[in-house]
Amino acid sequence: xxxxxxxxxxxxxxxxxxxxxxxxxxxxxxxxxxxxxxxxxxxxxxxxxxxxxxxxxxxxxxxxxxxxxxxxxxxxxxxxxxxxxxxxxxxxxxxxxxxxxxxxxxxxxxxxxxxxxxxxxxxxxxxxxxxxxxxxxxxxxxxxxxxxxxxxxxxxxxxxxxxxxxxxxxxxxxxxxxxxxxxxxxxxxxxxxxxxxxxxxxxxxxxxxxxxxxxxxxxxxxxxxxxxxxxxxxxxxxxxxxxxxxxxxxxxxxxxxxxxxxxxxxxxxxxxxxxxxxxxxxxxxxxxxxxxxxxxxxxxxxxxxxxxxxxxxxxxxxxxxxxxxxxxxxxxxxxxxxxxxxxxxxxxxxxxxxxxxxxxxxxxxxxxxxxxxxxxxxxxxxxxxxxxxxxxxxxxxxxxxxxxxxxx
Amino acid sequence: xxxxxxxxxxxxxxxxxxxxxxxxxxxxxxxxxxxxxxxxxxxxxxxxxxxxxxxxxxxxxxxxxxxxxxxxxxxxxxxxxxxxxxxxxxxxxxxxxxxxxxxxxxxxxxxxxxxxxxxxxxxxxxxxxxxxxxxxxxxxxxxxxxxxxxxxxxxxxxxxxxxxxxxxxxxxxxxxxxxxxxxxxxxxxxxxxxxxxxxxxxxxxxxxxxxxxxxxxxxxxxxxxxxxxxxxxxxxxxxxxxxxxxxxxxxxxxxxxxxxxxxxxxxxxxxxxxxxxxxxxxxxxxxxxxxxxxxxxxxxxxxxxxxxxxxxxxxxxxxxxxxxxxxxxxxxxxxxxxxxxxxxxxxxxxxxxxxxxxxxxxxxxxxxxxxxxxxxxxxxxxxxxxxxxxxxxxxxxxxxxxxxxxxxxxxxxxxxxxxxxxxxxxxxxxxxxxxxxxxxxxxxxxxxxxxxxxxxxxxxxxxxxxxxxxxxxxxxxxxxxxxxxxxxxxxxxxxxxxxxxxxxxxxxxxxxxxxxxxxxxxxxxxxxxxxxxxxxxxxxxxxxxxxxxxxxxxxxxxxxxxxxxxxxxxxxxxxxxxxxxxxxxxxxx
Numbered sequence: 001x002x003x004x005x006x007x008x009x010x011x012x013x014x015x016x017x018x019x020x021x022x023x024x025x026x027x028x029x030x031x032x033x034x035x036x037x038x039x040x041x042x043x044x045x046x047x048x049x050x051x052x053x054x055x056x057x058x059x060x061x062x063x064x065x066x067x068x069x070x071x072x073x074x075x076x077x078x079x080x081x082x083x084x085x086x087x088x089x090x091x092x093x094x095x096x097x098x099x100x101x102x103x104x105x106x107x108x109x110x111x112x113x114x115x116x117x118x119x120x121x122x123x124x125x126x127x128x129x130x131x132x133x134x135x136x137x138x139x140x141x142x143x144x145x146x147x148x149x150x151x152x153x154x155x156x157x158x159x160x161x162x163x164x165x166x167x168x169x170x171x172x173x174x175x176x177x178x179x180x181x182x183x184x185x186x187x188x189x190x191x192x193x194x195x196x197x198x199x200x201x202x203x204x205x206x207x208x209x210x211x212x213x214x215x216x217x218x219x220x221x222x223x224x225x226x227x228x229x230x231x232x233x234x235x236x237x238x239x240x241x242x243x244x245x246x247x248x249x250x251x252x253x254x255x256x257x258x259x260x261x262x263x264x265x266x267x268x269x270x271x272x273x274x275x276x277x278x279x280x281x282x283x284x285x286x287x288x289x290x291x292x293x294x295x296x297x298x299x300x301x302x303x304x305x306x307x308x309x310x311x312x313x314x315x316x317x318x319x320x321x322x323x324x325x326x327x328x329x330x331x332x333x334x335x336x337x338x339x340x341x342x343x344x345x346x347x348x349x350x351x352x353x354x355x356x357x358x359x360x361x362x363x364x365x366x367x368x369x370x371x372x373x374x375x376x377x378x379x380x381x382x383x384x385x386x387x388x389x390x391x392x393x394x395x396x397x398x399x400x401x402x403x404x405x406x407x408x
Numbered sequence: 409x410x411x412x413x414x415x416x417x418x419x420x421x422x423x424x425x426x427x428x429x430x431x432x433x434x435x436x437x438x439x440x441x442x443x444x445x446x447x448x449x450x451x452x453x454x455x456x457x458x459x460x461x462x463x464x465x466x467x468x469x470x471x472x473x474x475x476x477x478x479x480x481x482x483x484x485x486x487x488x489x490x491x492x493x494x495x496x497x498x499x500x501x502x503x504x505x506x507x508x509x510x511x512x513x514x515x516x517x518x519x520x521x522x523x524x525x526x527x528x529x530x531x532x533x534x535x536x537x538x539x540x541x542x543x544x545x546x547x548x549x550x551x552x553x554x555x556x557x558x559x560x561x562x563x564x565x566x567x568x569x570x571x572x573x574x575x576x577x578x579x580x581x582x583x584x585x586x587x588x589x590x591x592x593x594x595x596x597x598x599x600x601x602x603x604x605x606x607x608x609x610x611x612x613x614x615x616x617x618x619x620x621x622x623x624x625x626x627x628x629x630x631x632x633x634x635x636x637x638x639x640x641x642x643x644x645x646x647x648x649x650x651x652x653x654x655x656x657x658x659x660x661x662x663x664x665x666x667x668x669x670x671x672x673x674x675x676x677x678x679x680x681x682x683x684x685x686x687x688x689x690x691x692x693x694x695x696x697x698x699x700x701x702x703x704x705x706x707x708x709x710x711x712x713x714x715x716x717x718x719x720x721x722x723x724x725x726x727x728x729x730x731x732x733x734x735x736x737x738x739x740x741x742x743x744x745x746x747x748x749x750x751x752x753x754x755x756x757x758x759x760x761x762x763x764x765x766x767x768x769x770x771x772x773x774x775x776x777x778x779x780x781x782x783x784x785x786x787x788x789x790x791x792x793x794x795x796x797x798x799x800x801x802x803x804x805x806x807x808x809x810x811x812x813x814x815x816x817x818x819x820x821x822x823x824x825x826x827x828x829x830x831x832x833x834x835x836x837x838x839x840x841x842x843x844x845x846x847x848x849x850x851x852x853x854x855x856x857x858x859x860x861x862x863x864x865x866x867x868x869x870x871x872x873x874x875x876x877x878x879x880x881x882x883x884x885x886x887x888x889x890x891x892x893x894x895x896x897x898x899x900x901x902x903x904x905x906x907x908x909x910x911x912x913x914x915x916x917x918x919x920x921x922x923x924x925x926x927x928x929x930x931x932x933x934x935x936x937x938x939x940x941x942x943x944x945x946x947x948x949x950x951x952x953x954x955x956x957x958x959x960x961x962x963x964x965x966x967x968x969x970x971x972x973x974x975x976x977x978x979x980x981x982x983x984x985x986x987x988x989x990x991x992x993x994x995x996x997x
Contacts, residue, residue, distance in 0.1 A: 033969040116907035270641035346632030
């Protein structure tokens with residue numbers, strides 16, 4: 001258990017959500033017959049009461065680092081002034097988290113009350129005397145501490161997307177407040193920069209299965225290293241010898257060794273049953289294009305820009321509360337198509353929209369979800385597209401902001 | 409006013425030829441929910457009676473979600489005492505029985521007593537009648553189904569195997585759905601019930617239809633995102649047989665009566681092969697969107713295609729390599745009304761003991777002999793454990809507490825090993841269903857070759873699956889959705905505020921009640937164990953996967969932890985104080 005705890009604590013730090021020391025050092029507890037923690041902390045006294053009150057086997061606690069701490073603090077305060085929840089509109093939240101409940105104090109009963117119904121709870125920041133205690137995210141698991149890690153990562157990602165999306169919309173509507181501007185300006189220095197120099201990826205077309213596995217593993221690793229994902233999540237595939245080699249569902253892109261399913265295109269085996277939930281989309285893309293490599297990440301500004309819509313048009317749109325599945329307009333970001341679609345194979349699944357968009361483009365963004373890119377022989381082209389689209393979206397986003405603020 | 413539940417439970421006393429209507433308080437419903445929970449409630453007072461005692465109850469329950477648009481709410485739960493094991497005997501079965509019961513105005517039916525001659529129970533709304541069924545006794549399941557032609561109604565029935573005393577006789581519901589495990593068909597036969605026909609015209613009352621619609625959409629969205637369910641190679645396209653390649657790939661396919669874990673011919677016997685050969689169409693429980701049941705075409709006739717366990721056990725386990733044989737064996741078991749897992753496992757046990765390989769003809773003739781209880785079939789009808797004991801080779805039975813193991817070798821998944829050993833109905837993969845995280849990676853992947861953390865995981869999963877069987881939902885959906893979403897469904901249907909954790913707590917109480925029932929029948933730590941083979945013999949390593957024997961000390965350590973977490977004593981027996989905290993009464997005999 002201890003090893004598992006350390007692994008996911010490390011992952012939160014590597015994902016730049018937590019820190020190796022100080023208040024943002026992640027705290028994780030696991031329980032089989034007894035509770036063990038990855039470190040000693042004052043919070044464990046309260047959290048052990050939470051363990052007692054729930055049928056769970058793990059708890060994860062994180063006071064995130066900047067910019068997440070300021071963003072989540074801001075959204076949490078606003079939530080407490082309204083219905084007590086943050087309601088991001090990105091795909092992960094819509095599909096898996098529903099909403100993000102907020103409580104006003106680090107109290108076991110209040111935490112239990114929320115975690116009985118939801119995967120996570122956000123504790124709003126608090127000021128005691130001159131001391132400001134930042135917000136915390138608490139998440140539980142019934143199978144593994146990995147569940148808490150995944151949930152906390154998704155909460156941070158969702159809040160990030162929500163703040164920058166809301167800010168753009170607030171400027172467009174002319175309702176941005178001083179505190180909005182202040183937080184935006186304060187967050188910018190913490191965003192970091194997306195690396196521009198391409199990694200030196202394996203050159204294709206690949207001649208044997210071993211190289212295919214290596215190339216898929218490398219592409220996944222680099223996608224994470226370049227920060228083009230939400231934590232470690234996304235999917236990647238390569239077509240070789242009439243078989244699609246695709247990352248497994250729930251796998252971390254930086255650790256794909258042993259987590260790649262070979263899926264024959266002729267359907268002669270069902271080994272793809274544990275493949276990524278986007279397998280159908282990948283297979284359809286392969287059918288419709290001449291690509292062999294597919295990369296899917298969740299680069300933040302591609303996702304943010306995919307949700308940008310003129311407020312006046314949106315107000316007049318019949319599907320304004322179903323943009324993610326029914327947006328009727330042909331939309332683009334820097335010439336890259338943006339398509340609606342949900343995860344998986346349902347009637348509104350992205351497997352119905354994305355492959356069509358990739359027939360004529362090397363990249364396409366799925367509304368509120370992420371970016372898919374393709375390459376003909378290997379992952380170089382797909383990776384270059386992933387990188388350039390994210391750069392372009394980031395640039396476009398800030399140009400829009402600059403323009404709108406100039407008009408204030 | 410009750411929403412979700414009808415508020416009525418029908419009691420039928422066959423000896424006295426009386427019916428009674430019980431209208432339990434909401435407190436009872438909130439504690440036992442429905443399905444498995446309610447079944448356990450009625451079993452407990454008579455738990456110490458022999459399974460074939462006239463006063464032994466046989467209950468059939470729907471759940472609060474049955475008959476609504478709640479996803480996968482078409483399951484029915486059947487509970488009695490198992491003739492095969494002497495444990496709690498229960499089975500979740502698909503079809504439309506639960507829905508029709510609710511439409512007829514009943515949450516459940518509790519039957520006791522015994523008729524002097526074969527009868528059918530016919531229920532049309534509030535009208536209950538017994539029909540003489542002498543003319544149907546001895547007839548196979550398809551013939552009876554076609555004769556009674558239930559149309560809109562739902563029909564549950566037994567076949568000749570039950571009538572002849574096969575310990576693992578099944579119940580067939582709506583032609584294609586089988587309550588296979590625990591030998592519940594024999595319980596009906598003992599009461600002289602050939603069939604149960606239910607139809608109704610009512611509607612289930614739902615507190616908040618709009619909220620239910622939203623909650624349903626949340627679940628459908630999650631299942632659409634699940635490769636195991638709705639993916640191109642998932643259950644909706646290939647049925648449960650979709651698991652077959654995975655078990656081969658993970659080297660955990662029970663082969664030669666669990667003496668090996670890899671069957672070299674597996675790649676030719678997979679679900680894709682059946683799909684090509686039998687052109688199946690999708691079928692499923694009433695109202696289900698997953699539709700995992702596959703109905704194929706054979707010589708122009710519709711034929712139920714085998715589930716994963718049947719595919720695996722009638723090939724790898726018994727050393728055969730013909731999909732046609734599997735389909736025929738499956739048909740024959742369904743025809744006579746026998747559990748396919750137990751039937752194949754008993755044949756595998758026979759093969760190990762006699763050392764004689766099977767021909768297709770021999771497999772089919774032995775199945776027929778078993779169902780008709782003639783010749784060697786008399787002993788084979790005892791199940792693997794009973795058969796092996798009778799042959800003087802009890803170690804050849806790959807069973808836990810008398811129930812034969814399904815098609816997941818526990819050396820390839822240690823949560824499954826623990827789940828098998830601790831299951832309250834014997835060798836069952838569904839009580840804890842660790843395949844979800846150990847193989848399908850949901851909700852996240854766990855290390856399948858480690859017991860670390862598994863004791864609590866298994867305990868929580870048992871509580872979860874107990875509540876699923878009490879809501880009478882389908883466990884498959886939980887590869888994608890969670891109790892969080894089903895709590896929303898429950899709230900929308902019943903109007904009662906609840907949460908995932910509240911429901912888990914109820915599951916804990918219902919499951920503990922089963923431990924009490926089993927303890928009352930003498931089951932304890934000596935029974936919470938696996939066949940010795942798994943601790944002494946390795947599986948078939950290869951492809952960079954090592955399948956060593958399970959370390960017994962690690963298993964025992966995990967089992968002890970489980971006892972502690974479950975609130976049992978060191979012998980695996982319930983504790984008075986723990987029972988009390990769960991609202992149950994238990995005094996150590």
